[in-house]
Amino acid sequence: MNWPDLPCLAAVSSALATAVILAACHPGPDAAGTAAAASAPAAGPSASGAAIGVSTVSARQQDVAVTLSATGAVTPLSSVEVRPQVTSVIDKVHIREGQFVKAGDLLFTLDSRTNEALVAQAQAQVAKDQATLADAQRQLQRSRELLAQNFISQGQVDANQAAVDSAAALVQADRAALSAARVALSYAKVTAPSAGRVGTINVYAGTAVQANTTPLLTITQLQPIAIAFSLPQRHLADALGALPGGGAQVSANLPDGGATRQGRLKFVDNQVDSASGTVKVKAVFDNDDGKLWPGAFVTVNMTARTLRDAVVVPQASIIQGSRGDIVYVVQNGQAAARPVQVAYSQGDDAVVSGVKAGERIVLEGRQNLRPGATVVERSHEGNSAVAASGAQSKASAP
Known part of the structure; x- marks a missing residue:
């Protein structure tokens, strides 16, 4: 740039400044409209009454079906712990763990030699006393014949009659003792009291067991099976009202996402838990495939009533x-x-x-x-x- 040009630049700057000041003092129509729109209050539905x-x-x-949801636990309808009724030694085990058995199936055989001897002794005692009774009856018959011929007194006949009665009572006692011995002998064969699945077997052949003390195994019924859960107290009347008609419908879902099971409410407890305000109930389900296992938790839905x-x-x-x-x-x-x-x-x-x-x-x-x-x-x-x-x-x- 040449120094002689400086007066020209000063003149141009002065002209531009004058133009800006004039524009600010005299706004155009577009600028005025924009400012007015910005300063006006916004109109809303409350101000204008718009819908x-x-x-x-x-x-x-x-x-509408009133459905109650709860967490239930699978419980067997019966679970029996089998114990021996006599003190003896296990002679043979006839079943295996996990086996399904029917009522009356043979489970164990105990050493029965002692009881067999007691049965034989009782039978011999019965035979002996029966012979004594027969002799007493013959003596009574002869005494009656002699009494008819006036060879003996009435007192002798009465004594023979007493001997017959005593011998007859003794035979009855012997027969009762024989029956007791046979019952004790029958305990040597331990049978299943109900149908179900055999659990863990706690004894083996040769194990000494005590009467009514040593647990042998547990038999659990799996078909049908029950699910226990709790209902709020306000639905107690609905549950009780549904029992006479076969029970309210109950569905159960396993945690593994299996098929929904359908059952019926069959039991309502006789009291309400004062701590939780609930009553315990049970529903019975078919369990043909054995998917419902005792102790498992399931989600239960029960239709209490229909509105x-x-x-x-x-x-x-x-x-x-x-x-x-x-x-x-x-x-x-x-x-x-x-x-x-x-x-x-x-x-x-x-x-x-x-x-x-x-x-x-x-x-x-x-x-x-x-x-x-x-x-x-x-x-x-x-x-x-x-x-x-x-x-x-x-x-x-x-």
């Missing part, structure tokens, strides 16, 4: 307030607050009283409503179709 868009669903009337012709609305439409629950009902294009009472809720639905079947209930947009507000209603069921058609229109637009 509020909401989605609605119809309150429907239907039968006939109940009015059902979505739970999401219910607004909880300090004065109770309400829903908004659309009437003549306006929102009306309707108090409701929830009788039962399950999943996304709730059974309520206070609304009628067919009334339009506000589902989405209820947070913006006030009683009497004007609404623009759209069906919640048709939202997906409306959205799809709108997307198609946008896709076809240039």
